[in-house]
């Protein structure tokens with residue numbers, strides 16, 4: 001039976017790079033792999049996944065009829081895998097639909113995304129993925145301030161760490177990956 005995978009990490013942990021290389025691994029073997037992201041994050045351009053290394057991949061956006069769409073494509077030509085970027089922004093219903101693709105169409109679904117927001121709290125999509133995924137892997141990078149593994153994302157406003165504001169706010173330089181100790185040295189975690 002196909003699995004629902006969740007590969008999570010902080011910002012800069014190689015998520016977009018890995019989704020693009022995973023897609024490449026399937027397609028260079030002649031295996032159809034469908035790539036999706038969310039319309040929330042348009043930093044890379046319209047319907048595009050872009051990694052910091054410079055790799056780019058065209059994608060579609062997740063929508064409420066995603067299960068029917070993948071089923072229709074799969075009936076025309078076998079789909080070997082579905083890959084999803086920015087999965088933290090998906091709703092509970094979206095993740096349920098993705099799990100149906102694994103369970104009823106027998107197609108592996110590999111989701112990449114952040115675990116927590118800049119306040120250290122789970123995003124909705126991340127929470128449901130942690131609840132439902134068959135396999136969960138952490139992608140790693142290093143804390144901005146020390147040499148430990150980064151586990152949190154710190155939002156910077158004019159170079160100053162902040163822990164208040166809207167949860168969803170696009171950006172690159174506005175965030176840095178940090179370890180818990182370095183986060184606590186600068187900000188209070190939400191209690």
Ligand SMILES: Nc1ncnc2c1ncn2[C@@H]1O[C@H](COP(=O)(O)OP(=O)(O)O)[C@@H](O)[C@H]1O
Pocket residue numbers: 009010011012013014015016017018050051052053141
């Ligand atoms: N010029 C470069 N050469 C090699 N690696 C790079 C370069 N620029 C960025 N990276 C690496 O790319 C990774 C971030 O890639 P990306 O997939 O965009 O991250 P994420 O999607 O998790 O935010 C980091 O590990 C960073 O070190």
Ligand SMILES: Cc1cn([C@H]2C[C@H](O)[C@@H](COP(=O)(O)O)O2)c(=O)[nH]c1=O
Pocket residue numbers: 010011012015016041043086114116117118119153167168169170171172175
């Ligand atoms: C921590 C955090 C991040 N975001 C946004 C910022 C970026 O646009 C994306 C994540 O991009 P990645 O490089 O692919 O990891 O999410 C946000 O809106 N709120 C947050 O708390």
Ligand SMILES: [Zn+2]
Pocket residue numbers: 143144145146147148178179180181182183
């Ligand atoms: Zn640190």
